[in-house]
Amino acid sequence: MTAKDHLAAPSPPDEDDPRSRRAADLAVALEDARDPIARRDFIARMGAAIALAGLGACTRAPRDEIIPYVVQPPEVTPGVPRFYATASTLEGYALGLLVESHEGRPTKVEGNPRHPASLGAAGAFEQASVLSLYDPTRARAVTERGSVVAWSRLEEALTEGTWTSAAGDGLHFLLEPTSSPAIAAVLADVRARLPRAVVSFHSPLMPQNQWEGALIAFGRVLEPRLALERADVVVALDADFLTTGPARLRLARAFADRRSTLDAMIRLYSVEALYTVTGAAADHRLRVRAGEVLAIAAALASAVGLPNLPAGVPAALAAPAEPHRAFIEAAARDLAAHRGRSVVIAGHAQPPEVHALAHAINAALDNLGATVTLAPSPIVAAGDMAHDTAMLASALDAGAVDTLVICGTNVTYASPADQAFTELLGRARQTAYLGLHEDETSARCTFMIPEAHALESWGDTRAFDGTTSIVQPLIDPLFGGRTALEVLSLFSGADRARGMIARKTPYDLVRAHFHDDLPPGATRDFEQRWRRALKLGIVEGTAIDPIEARVDWAGLAKRLARTAPAPPPAIELVIRPDPRVYDGRFASNAWLLELPAPVTNLTWTNAATLSTETADMLGIETGDELELRASGEIVNAPALVVPGQATDTIGLTLGWGRSRGATLAHGRGANAFALAAGTALSPISVDLHKTGRRHDLALTQRHHHLEGRDEDILHHATLEEHRRAGARHDAATTKRRLTLYDKSPRAGTHQWGMAIDLTRCTGCGACVVACQAENNVPTVGPDAVFLGRAMHWLRIDTYFVGAPEAPEIAPQPMLCQHCEMAPCEYVCPVNATVHSDDGLNEMVYNRCVGTRFCSNNCPYKVRRFNWFDFHRGEDATRELAHNPDVTVRQRGVMEKCTFCVQRLREHDIRERQGRATKPPETACQQTCPSRAIVFGDLSDAAAEVTRLRGDDRAYAVLDELATEPRVRYLARIKNPNPELP
């Protein structure tokens, strides 16, 4: 199979596109698929049904069964959920989680407040991981060339080969980057016994450039750790630090904290090609091609001044940045004015030189040790080229590989096509692949081993700062999955030495390594420490201390002198990780597939994004199919115009155009790996032309302009304007209103309300998935999204503010506003939506008859209608993901945000019984990395939400309708540099 096989199959052209026709087709198709009775036979059958209705009523539903435990675990009380601390891993870096379990069934993931990378928050990937666990399409059995075989057969086959008598020569391992101390120990064991065995690490998105950048600047591999809480000025060089990287949630929190503190507001300059979440949050955003960022970095370094750099920054390096001089100089002056309180951040996709320059600037500004500290990476063999996949590729090419064991990385799909792993894998005598799905890689391997999901595994993993977490399973492997630790331990020496294959369980392995890692003398209270580590979700005292590092100025000067940036291509292809499916690993997860991408609001596909200017120049409109040609390969992708992207760039995200192992995503979007060359993220030249075909993109929002209604919908201002206007924002809401209704709240009840701080919100989308997971919200598929029938109770509206070709993008989470004078309630003919004493706008599914009057009368358009029984015919495994505390809605019923009423009622019940309970949190609030959403009791004067409601930035959306919403927004304030226009 060549890379061409990955090409996205374009969806059929859609010549006549009346939306009504599609709606009808969709209805018939969906109904026919689910319903043995075709819609058109309905009337005929209905007649018979009415006639027989009387008889039908003579039978009763069969009795349900109650199936108790045989021996009830003492800690379990059926009906009371339990929470366990564990961790998920991405690129080898841990994120601590707390997982809710109902009678042994994990249903919801939250962040672990004790974990340094989470601080209580979780992102969209983590929120969606529950659905991946219950994915019925996961691999279910060990297979050899497609036929099911026993595990013992695999053990036998893998541990025999020419390498057994040659000290491991010919034995290769390909792993995902890992920080696991247990895996590191097993690998050390394997290496001790088989010194010639080769271990390689592969992920298309590992921070290789960052490590190399540190190697240039400091002479060793170090990772920068940012302390944004201490920074006043930040310059991001193509760095989307708010949504990517191992500390993304922590940085989002720190940034938001400094953002909403108007008296000491942080200022962010962003230089980037594609419009990212970080770019949208920036005060000043410079759009340049990704290949030009090096020049910007050099110009910035020379404007700041690097006195210790022999001969200074080469002028030739900085010369291309000349047109952006005003921006660079203003940023440099701002940085210089905040010595020791500023920071320059380089993006992972940028070449090592940019990282080195960022380090140099930070050093020159005395930021090292203040806003940036440097520490060795927790990743095993970080930056060590001996573990590069190039070694593996050449060994495969030379036919020197006898046994290749691949753990967790879908290398065939997720590597640039020019690395040709698809073809090379066949050159090993035998290959085994440990993966969640039977995917592109397993198709090329001798053995397929089903992998245990993180929520089914014992393991350990480390955070960006080295803090170790024990990964504990919430459930036994559903499909008999194994972990990388188990597979690797087949080769470890200790057990082989006794002439037998390892029979240790992963639990034993992790405990053994935990024991070995304890400081001497601490092993006496091993059991106590082990339990504490499991309970807290972190192992205390395992963080890696930052070190004092000095810039190697001479080395840097030498490297810079040698650097000659390639001339920019006419049109540059910028490939980036996808905010939904990442590098394709989440492409089987419907929640993520249907998550509207931040900034673009695109669902169920990726698209070739281009700026307004480039689109005009090439005559391209959103929806045109483009043929992209790069690195000698061709890929077709739909076009999507994104104002504010750099001109002469085409943006494409990774992870789409899957052909195997992600049933839901097959044929959706374009495979950017097919076009990539070298590393997946380096910018390359691209040719493009229109094919003449059109695509209907499943966008959740097609109109982004406020049409001058900024004051009604989204208040935004600069810090300067805000100070001048004073308490302008809440002026309208304090107007006295006449009403005939008695609105005095009932004494003794909570009065629930919410405040959303738009200065904090980045629009990352974690809340959308959290809401979906908590409230059993169905996914509807691309056709229904296209028709505007997405079911998300919480959506993120994206507005364009300012110049049409380079607008500022302002996200606004929009959910049921729980109006005190709710327009929906007046029009419901069956009283299915009513008000509760504690101020909720309630939705009663069992009363709803589906007139949709309420939705028509809702000015915020937050009500969602079930056009179909989306949950019917669901796989039994998938059903396990449902929250048992929330009704699974059926067809013909309206639904909407309930303020997570199940949590509020649970809280009420506990509180009234005097049992321990914390103030309730909604799912969106709990997961929000930047704490933009605050929920609470308005009758409590000390509550955070009450304070925010009284803030001078607070306002109600569509205030003039006098709906008196319980949700208040806080105006979006920016902090631009007065020097820049």
Add this chain to the structure above:
Amino acid sequence: MHGAADLRVNLFPAYANQIYWLAIGGAAAAIVGTPAALIAWARTPYATGQGEPPDQPIKFDHRHHVRDDGITCEYCHGGAARSSKAGIPATSVCVNCHSQIWTTSPELAEVRRSYFANEPIRWKRVNALPDFVFFDHSAHVNKGVGCVTCHGRIDRMGQVYQARPLTMRWCLECHRAPEEHLRPLDKVTDMEWTPDRPQEELGRELRASLGVRSIVECSGCHR
């Protein structure tokens, strides 16, 4: 020639008028009566399943365990005080006693099979609420609602059956005026308790001292 008389031939017999009125009346009655009948039918004990014990895998006799042995409700249904679910006891709870007594009884064969085969006993649900109703035992048991109030005289049931209609109207009767059904907390599991003074007075006091609210908002039960 055909005369006009031919056209006056009676097409309908004389009783056609009666049939006409009967048909009209019948149709009207059907339109009103059918829904009325269905509504009424849905409230019959037959439709609500009231009073009918299902066939259980074990002929468990509450009369014996509650009345003769004096085992309290919470020994087996311990979740009632702290969970939404009262819980059905695990097989091991049965075995606590039945490893000592009646160890060879054929009636308990299913208990032994379950315990030794590690397979749960599959009981039939007696008191079933629709999936969109979220009932919480702890909210009631801790606020002075007795077991007997909803479950009836379990201590007199050879085989447990649904004692009350469990319709929404029945729930609301109590939710609107909880004081009529409250009892002291130490009498919650008492099957034979009767108020020693007027329930009206006792109920009012209990309502105040236990902080019992009248929950009639929809999301109290429907979420």
